[in-house]
Amino acid sequence: AATGQACDPSVNVPVFAADMSVAITGLPATAAPGASLTGSLVCTNVSTTTAATNATCTATAGTPAGATVTVGACVASSGTAASLPVGATLTCPLTVVMPGTAGGTDTTPTSVGINGATSATNDNVATNNTTSATVNLIDAVNDSTTTPFATAATLNVLSNDQTNGTTAATTTNVVLTQTVAPTTGSTFDPATGVFSVPATAAPGVYTVTYQICTNPAVTPAACDTATATITVGAAADMSVAITGLPATAAPG
Numbered sequence: 092a093a094t095g096q097a098c099d100p101s102v103n104v105p106v107f108a109a110d111m112s113v114a115i116t117g118l119p120a121t122a123a124p125g126a127s128l129t130g131s132l133v134c135t136n137v138s139t140t141t142a143a144t145n146a147t148c149t150a151t152a153g154t155p156a157g158a159t160v161t162v163g164a165c166v167a168s169s170g171t172a173a174s175l176p177v178g179a180t181l182t183c184p185l186t187v188v189m190p191g192t193a194g195g196t197d198t199t200p201t202s203v204g205i206n207g208a209t210s211a212t213n214d215n216v217a218t219n220n221t222t223s224a225t226v227n228l229i230d231a232v233n234d235s236t237t238t239p240f241a242t243a244a245t246l247n248v249l250s251n252d253q254t255n256g257t258t259a260a261t262t263t264n265v266v267l268t269q270t271v272a273p274t275t276g277s278t279f280d281p282a283t284g285v286f287s288v289p290a291t292a293a294p295g296v297y298t299v300t301y302q303i304c305t306n307p308a309v310t311p312a313a314c315d316t317a318t319a320t321i322t323v324g325a326a327a328d329m330s331v332a333i334t335g336l337p338a339t340a341a342p343g
Contacts, residue, residue: 109214111210121227122226128189146172152203189228191228208221233320234251234317238321238324239323260303265305273286286321296321297320298320
């Protein structure tokens with residue numbers, strides 16, 4: 092009769108598993124308040140041996156908070172999400188709407204986070220199942236100051252603007268342009284950002300509207316607009332009166 096053989100515990104039996112990884116692509120480094128951005132969420136089965144079972148590919152708003160994140164229908168490069176072959180990808184359209192409103196309002200967040208995640212029921216490697224991306228905001232904020240009549244005033248429109256998140260806007264890191272001409276009697280210099288009225292300016296409100304865009308530029312363009320205002324106070328108005336004298340008087 093044949094003699095049975097005992098199992099050798101020193102023999103390693105290979106265990107094959109899927110290995111899903113995730114990446115976020117196509118989003119710019121900086122965007123304007125309220126901008127709608129499009130990118131891609133790509134989930135790949137990087138295993139060299141095993142198809143991924145019930146693969147998923149998702150994205151959510153991350154930290155810093157503030158973005159609205161939407162993922163469209165994912166398309167497999169081969170196979171399906173139910174059984175994603177070795178080396179195949181799930182590519183999903185990704186839409187990110189930035190917080191705030193363009194046009195001079197101060198947007199509180201300076202950047203937003205987007206989180207991506209993937210999984211499969213037979214994926215036992217968790218280290219590459221998540222990723223994140225950050226998009227900074229460019230933000231032009233309205234400026235205003237008041238000056239008494241016959242007193243010159245200046246302000247730099249970039250003084251409270253930002254680009255690339257918390258970085259102060261300068262004539263080096265943004266492209267500054269005039270979008271609405273300054274009120275007659277005032278001047279604006281896009282090369283320096285200085286808006287001014289002379290001491291001879293008549294009482295009233297003087298404005299200029301401008302735009303800042305990231306430098307270097309990104310795609311899609313990241314720009315925001317704002318309005319600077321200088322109010323010149325009313326002029327003094329002296330009057331004179333003689334009182335207390337009679338209508339008629341005697342000589343001497």
